[in-house]
Amino acid sequence: MAADLLHVTLLSMFVSVSATLLASAMAVPLGTIMGLREFRGKEVVRTVTYTLYGFPPVVAGLLIYLMLSRQGPLGSLNLLFTPTAMILAQMVLVFPIVTGLTMSSVSEVAKDVKETAMTLGADRWQTAKTVLNEARIGVISAVMVGFGRAIAEVGAVIIVGGNIKWHTRVLTTAIVLETRRGNFEYALVLGVVLLSVALMVFLVLKRYQDKGIRI
């Protein structure tokens, strides 16, 4: 049982941390650009992004399933029922959250910081870096919320992962299984481990929130 617990815990962390990092690597720059720039249709993009916060996980799972299934456009990659498919499904859920919250945080400080940086001689990249640093509390909170969404997610990963023991079973899908089996004590233990994992990752992210980046 201990080996099983360790495996699902490590796989949960691997899948959710990977999904959060990969989605954030695209969402933070995109959210920063969207927060800094004024462009036609910005309000529409903002509304669509905010709407996608509530994207149903089972729908995300279904879409990824259809793409990765044998008849789907990416069927030849044989990714269905693998941790990679689970990462992809979680990325779909994390991406709009991190993009939208980054955009809001950057928009909030953008005008003052951008002007201050520019009048002191910053080029475009230095300005963006300064704005991002000033918005870091909000941006890192965005990543935290994204990770929270990923680690707690069950609907999408059960569809594209299949909850296969030693292969794609993670903490949330294991809790569902153990509850169905009536093993409530073990399900509760898994729940406590899930919360501890989330707490650990939040503490690591909070350090960056407090420290900032040096420019």
Add this chain to the structure above:
Amino acid sequence: MKGEDLCKSFEDEVILDDLSISVCHGELLAIIGPSGVGKTTLLRILNGLLPPDRGKVWLMDEVLKFENDSDLEARRKMALLSQEPFPLSKTVWDNVAYPLRLRDEDEVEERVTDALEHVNLLEMADRMANNLSSGELQRMAFARATVFEPKVLLLDEFTAHLDPYNITVLEDAVEWYVDEKNAAVVMVTHNLFQAKRISHTTALLLEKQIVERGKTEKIFEEPEDDRTQGFVNGEMVF
């Protein structure tokens, strides 16, 4: 620095109309005028932050293009100190070092120390800038704006709402900077006493134009234009 035939409108309201102005090395020019007349707009155009609808801004031999990084070299030769400066969420020391780090310059420690000493802030170097009082913050912002020794310093109501001690420290620092660095300073103010105290030349901005410009004593004591006479005497001139 020279602004030539500058025009600027916001929506349908014309703010500046064919306005020309210049300032030389070692000159402290005060631009006076009633609130809302376009003084801040003029400074933002001169600083490259706001493109004029028409006209040109020259900094030495360069014409500002008002496009992203194309004006970077010119912008790095000037600084703008606003009425409410924004403190980066760093210590006072790091705020003042920030423009030097942007330029990868040497002797950061020595230059930041000097800049902070001139505004009596060295003992607060390790404090977080967002915990400073408004006077301390403005002094830090002055150190931050001058640490890289800009050739042109633009001051926008830089002592508004400050107490007499902070006003004195900042005015002394501005006078020292003009003399010591032979810089050109454009100071926008509606505080006529301040213009009288520290500026070499004064220009009155009224009705979208510079109405009159000359040596400060002359503008305040023997102005040629009736509107200038009225404004310096505290009359309604618009």
